[in-house]
Amino acid sequence: MADLVKNRSASWQPRELEELLEGVQQNYEVLWGKLSGTLSKKDKDRAWSDIVQSINSVGGNERNVEDSMKKWCDWKSRTIMKDAKRRRFVESSGEAALPKKMQLTVLEDKCPKQSCSECKVEGSIPVHSRDPCKKMIT
Helix, strand or coil, rough: HHHHHHCCCCCCCHHHHHHHHHHHHCCCHHHCCEEEEEEECCHHHHHHHHHHHHHHHHHHCCCHHHHHHHHHHHHHHHHHHHHHHHHHHHHHHHHCCHHHCCCCCCHHCCCCCCCCCEEEEEEEEEEECCCHHHHCCC
């Protein structure tokens, strides 16, 4: 029975999230660009590998590509939902003070600001049409 229990990975540290955000912003066009003669799946895989390598260089934990991609999708989705909730609260309450749990952190405020010509805007955060996380927030 003990063999069936999966060990949880360590929590993501703020510095690891910062590296993930910077890596995705720097490689946004490659990660979610349309496959073509100049952009291949190998390029996308290499970009994710580079991001994971930079995350592992600052954190004490060994992250892999799949965990990093999942973390990106989950974090981005939660940030978009939190931002939407925050905007609805501000619109409905006017001048009322924003509760602390609705305030975006510095990293959440930066997530994701990089956009391209095919991004559509949902609220204040652009969402790329080919972003695999898109299905999680629409």
